[in-house]
Amino acid sequence: MSQSTQQVPATTGPHDLAEEFLDRTTPLSRLRNVLHRYPALSPAIVLVFAVIVFGLLNERFLNPANLSLITQQVAVVGTLAIAQTLIILTAGIDLSVGAVMVLAMMITAQVTVQTGIPAILGLLLGLVVGLAAGAFNGFLVTKLRLPPFIVTLGTLNIFLALTLLYTAGATVRGGDMPDLLTWSGTTFNIGGVNFTTGVLMMLVLYFVIAFILNNTSWGRHVYAVGDDKEAARLAGIRVNRVLMSVYLAAGAILAIGAWIQIGRSNAASPNASGDLNLDSITAVVIGGTSLFGGRGTVWGTLLGALIVGVFRNGLSLAGLDVLWQTFAVGVLIIVAVSVDQWIRKVRK
Amino acid sequence: MTLTTDAAATPAAETRQPILQARNLVKTYGRVVGLDGVSLDLYPGEVLAIIGDNGAGKSTLIKCLTGAEVADEGEILLDGKPVHFKRPQDAHLAGIETVYQTLAVSPALDVASNLFLGREERRKGILGSVFRMVDKKGMRKKARQQLADLGITTLQDVTVPVENLSGGQRQAVAVARAAAFGSKVVVLDEPTAALGVRESNQVLQLVKNLRDRGIPVILISHNMPHVFEVADRIHIQRLGKCATTITPQSHSMTDAVAIMTGARKA
Ligand SMILES: Nc1ncnc2c1ncn2[C@@H]1O[C@H](COP(=O)(O)OP(=O)(O)OP(=O)(O)O)[C@@H](O)[C@H]1O
Ligand SMILES: [Mg+2]
Numbered sequence: 001m002s003q004s005t006q007q008v009p010a011t012t013g014p015h016d017l018a019e020e021f022l023d024r025t026t027p028l029s030r031l032r033n034v035l036h037r038y039p040a041l042s043p044a045i046v047l048v049f050a051v052i053v054f055g056l057l058n059e060r061f062l063n064p065a066n067l068s069l070i071t072q073q074v075a076v077v078g079t080l081a082i083a084q085t086l087i088i089l090t091a092g093i094d095l096s097v098g099a100v101m102v103l104a105m106m107i108t109a110q111v112t113v114q115t116g117i118p119a120i121l122g123l124l125l126g127l128v129v130g131l132a133a134g135a136f137n138g139f140l141v142t143k144l145r146l147p148p149f150i151v152t153l154g155t156l157n158i159f160l161a162l163t164l165l166y167t168a169g170a171t172v173r174g175g176d177m178p179d180l181l182t183w184s185g186t187t188f189n190i191g192g193v194n195f196t197t198g199v200l201m202m203l204v205l206y207f208v209i210a211f212i213l214n215n216t217s218w219g220r221h222v223y224a225v226g227d228d229k230e231a232a233r234l235a236g237i238r239v240n241r242v243l244m245s246v247y248l249a250a251g252a253i254l255a256i257g258a259w260i261q262i263g264r265s266n267a268a269s270p271n272a273s274g275d276l277n278l279d280s281i282t283a284v285v286i287g288g289t290s291l292f293g294g295r296g297t298v299w300g301t302l303l304g305a306l307i308v309g310v311f312r313n314g315l316s317l318a319g320l321d322v323l324w325q326t327f328a329v330g331v332l333i334i335v336a337v338s339v340d341q342w343i344r345k346v347r348k
Numbered sequence: 349m350t351l352t353t354d355a356a357a358t359p360a361a362e363t364r365q366p367i368l369q370a371r372n373l374v375k376t377y378g379r380v381v382g383l384d385g386v387s388l389d390l391y392p393g394e395v396l397a398i399i400g401d402n403g404a405g406k407s408t409l410i411k412c413l414t415g416a417e418v419a420d421e422g423e424i425l426l427d428g429k430p431v432h433f434k435r436p437q438d439a440h441l442a443g444i445e446t447v448y449q450t451l452a453v454s455p456a457l458d459v460a461s462n463l464f465l466g467r468e469e470r471r472k473g474i475l476g477s478v479f480r481m482v483d484k485k486g487m488r489k490k491a492r493q494q495l496a497d498l499g500i501t502t503l504q505d506v507t508v509p510v511e512n513l514s515g516g517q518r519q520a521v522a523v524a525r526a527a528a529f530g531s532k533v534v535v536l537d538e539p540t541a542a543l544g545v546r547e548s549n550q551v552l553q554l555v556k557n558l559r560d561r562g563i564p565v566i567l568i569s570h571n572m573p574h575v576f577e578v579a580d581r582i583h584i585q586r587l588g589k590c591a592t593t594i595t596p597q598s599h600s601m602t603d604a605v606a607i608m609t610g611a612r613k614a
Contacts, residue, residue, distance in 0.1 A: 037509075215481045217468040220461055224454040234416055234452035236437040236466035294456045 036343045039288040039296050043303035043336075046286075050307060054314030061317055067196040068187075070309045075198045076101075076264055078305040079203035079257040080276055081283035082202075082209050083250035085301045088284050089213075089247050090226040091293025096137065098276030099159035103130040105258035106163050109172040109268035112181060119180035127255040134251020135160060141242040142249065156277060164259060167270045174266035185263025205253060210298045222246060227294030230234055244324035282329060286336045290344065307332065360550035365428055367564055368389050368444075368533055373412050373422035375405075382408035383419065389562050395555055397575040398568045400585030400608055406568045407449050409585065410535050413566075414446040415439040426532075437466070443532030445500065447468045447539050449568075455511035459503065460484075460491035462510050463525050494528045495520070499550045515542035527554055534558055535566040540574065552578050572601045584608050 036041050055062045080097045087094045104126040112122030133155070140151040174182045184198035213219035221242045224232040233239050262268050287304025289296025311332065312325045366389040375383040383405050390396050398406050411417040413424060415433030424431050433439045438448070453462045461468075464487045464599055470476030471483045491506040500520045503513070510518055519542045526534050536555070540548040548571075555565050555578050569575050576584060576596045584591040584607050591607050592614035599607075606612035 211479075215479070215484075217470075217480070217482055220457065220465065220468060220482070224457060224465055227454045227456045231450070231452040232465075234436050234446075234448050234450070235454070235462075236435075236440045238435070238437065274410055294454070 014150040032343055032345070039290075039343075040300035040303060041288075042289050042339055042343075043300050043307060045233070046332075047303050047307050048311065048313065050310050054310060054317070057314070058317045061314055064193040066313065066317070070306070070313050071199045072196055072264060073313065074305045074309040075196065075202045076257055076261045077276055077279045077283060077308070078225070078302060079202045079205060079260055081279040081287075081301045081305050082205055082252060083253040083257070084280040084284045085287070085289055085296065085298050086209070086222065086246050086250050086253075086293060087148065087243055088226075088281075088289055089222050089293060089296055090243055091291075092141065092226075092227075092243075092246075093281065093291070094137065094148065094150065094250065095152040095277050095281075096133070096156040096159055097250070097257075097280050098273030099156045099163070100130060100251060101254045101257045101261060101276065102270060102273040103133065103159045103163045103166075104255045105268050105272065106167050106172070106270055108258060109181065109262065110167060112178060113172055113176050119178035122178075122181065123255075123259060126258050127252060130251035130255030131220075131248055132160070132251070133254070134247040134249070135244070137251075138244040138247030142243050160273070163270050169270055171270070172268040172286055174262070174268075177268075178260070181259070181262050181297060182266055183263065184260045185266055196263060199261045201256060201260055205256060206298055206302050209253075213298065218242070223294050225293075268271075279308065282333055285340075286332050288336070288340065290340055291337070292344075305335075350532060366425075366426060367574075368413065369425040370409070370413060371425070373409065373419040373424075375408050375412055375417060375419050381588050383412065384470055386585070386588070386590050387422075388413075388583060388590065390566060392564055393559055393562050394580040395559050395565045395567060395578050396481065396598055397579035397582045398536055398566060398585055399570070399575055399582060399604065400591075404608075405588045406585050407475070407537055410446065410537055410566060410568065411448075413439075414535055415446055416446070416448065435483045440466070440529070444527040444535065445530030445533070446535040447519075447526045447537060451522045451539040451540075453510045453518055453522055456509055458507045458509050459495075459513070459521055460488045460506040462521055463487070463491045463494060463506075463528065465525075467529070486599070490528075491524075493567040494524045498524050498527065498554060500524065500547070516544060516547055519543055520547065523554065527558065530558070530563060533564055533566070537568045538570065539567070540569065540571065548574070572604065575604075576601055584614065 107129050108122045108126035187196050189193045221237050225242045283305035284301050289298035312329050315325045368390040370388040372385045373383050401407050412419040415436045415438045468482040471481045475481045583593050607614050
């Protein structure tokens with residue numbers, strides 16, 4: 001074995017030792033090892049495959065207008081799924097993402113419209129609401145040591161109730177809001193495809209969070225904490241601090257999601273959360289992030305969100321009942337988790 | 349690696365000031381008494397072995413010394429001054445590095461990330477200071493160097509996730525981490541348990557090298573020949589208490605085992 005000193009990252013190396021080291025007998029186990037090393041690979045394959053199949057089934061599918069529609073449909077859930085990914089990477093789960101987003105959104109919209117404060121202050125207020133909600137979840141998880149599932153099941157109900165109490169169920173129309181709040185819904189054209197500012201905001205968030213997870217100490221600590229809490233603690237990581245910061249970051253991302261949602265629906269409705277809580281988890285899971293924590297990438301999550309969007313859109317273009325879309329998403333989830341389990345059998 | 353044969357360390361250490369001291373540590377887990385008033389002195393440049401049966405409190409003792417657990421009672425002195433380690437990081441900052449019995453490595457992270465976990469090095473300039481980017485290349489290079497220094501040759505690719513390593517290789521990673529960062533004291537809880545003969549000897553050599561550099565080592569082991577080969581003094585832990593402290597010169601292995609199991613009074 002040559003001991004070169006200027007070794008490059010393994011992705012480009014001529015002989016990938018990790019793969020060599022692992023079982024290399026059957027093609028199947030080799031495939032498994034590759035998928036294990038690059039968790040975003042399986043969703044990428046599924047997405048490409050789905051786009052080809054739906055494109056063949058219906059020529060309208062690959063229409064620029066239709067592709068634009070898919071990205072817009074994915075923007076909000078895709079943003080919430082970033083927050084969800086961070087929390088799932090720490091071996092947690094957040095059932096309250098949609099509820100937090102709607103609470104931040106309604107407070108931003110109502111306060112801005114009713115008091116006439118500058119829109120930027122309204123958005124900052126939304127950010128504060130998101131951070132406060134995140135801090136509350138984080139406090140319950142770290143200080144009271146409650147399981148994240150239970151904590152966020154509780155706060156899901158609390159935040160939903162607060163939203164409805166505060167708004168009395170009333171929707172704020174986009175026309176009544178300052179332009180900045182609905183700016184996330186404005187469109188621009190790239191190469192014949194229309195994008196909204198909201199979609200762009202989502203993509204920027206993906207880049208930022210992916211960069212942070214890959215390149216900072218904090219990012220590594222998030223993975224380490226999700227992987228094995230006790231090992232991380234013994235290695236000198238302040239586990240509770242990392243967890244708290246993850247919940248705060250999630251809260252901030254959800255506040256941005258609130259802004260994107262206002263632009264998407266050109267309104268702020270207290271009932272907007274709908275299936276968003278669970279859909280964000282769906283995107284993360286289909287994106288190859290392990291519910292056991294410590295494994296996964298935000299890019300996988302983006303692919304997961306796109307897969308769901310593509311399936312829903314493609315099936316509806318094919319003229320199938322909405323319920324078949326739901327059915328397909330259900331199948332996707334179970335397949336994704338089975339694949340994850342299979343991949344994780346590399347060792348143990 | 350320098351091949352120094354161990355210059356017989358001075359047994360007359362008692363006149364010197366201990367680097368690390370524990371006074372009457374008590375640690376209970378509910379109704380289980382893990383430590384029942386244990387004291388320990390660690391002198392500069394010595395290897396102190398801790399032996400004892402399963403459940404004797406060896407791991408609990410070193411956990412209390414290294415901030416992994418906080419003792420219910422008793423005090424810990426570093427260079428004669430009381431210290432209160434609330435978490436492992438406090439001990440790291442004081443220069444105390446530990447290989448825990450559970451190894452404390454993160455399976456999904458690669459070897460280099462594990463070696464630098466909790467103390468990642470940043471890139472130079474604006475990338476490090478503003479963008480907080482870690483120096484992946486630099487850390488990989490140093491990781492390779494550290495492993496090479498330890499003579500660990502079975503581990504060539506430091507970008508492999510630790511979960512893909514064998515038990516012995518994982519142990520090597522944990523030992524390399526402690527050896528690289530331990531500036532004051534190195535604590536090893538059964539560091540050779542999963543290692544082959546050659547690798548075990550490398551760890552023993554590492555222990556001697558650390559001692560020669562003046563860094564004292566606490567070594568927990570069930571392997572009596574190892575203990576008698578490297579230890580200057582041997583702390584025998586029994587039923588949560590320190591039965592006695594002996595030296596390889598004053599007692600034979602049979603004596604040590606007899607005291608350890610309670611077959612003989614200390
Ligand atoms: N986290 C814990 N919770 C409850 N009891 C514990 C815990 N850690 C240790 N103990 C108890 O404390 C006692 C001492 O355990 P310790 O791990 O220190 O033993 P040891 O000497 O290291 O044994 P071994 O040789 O098996 O590693 C045991 O009776 C054990 O059951
Ligand atoms: Mg032990």
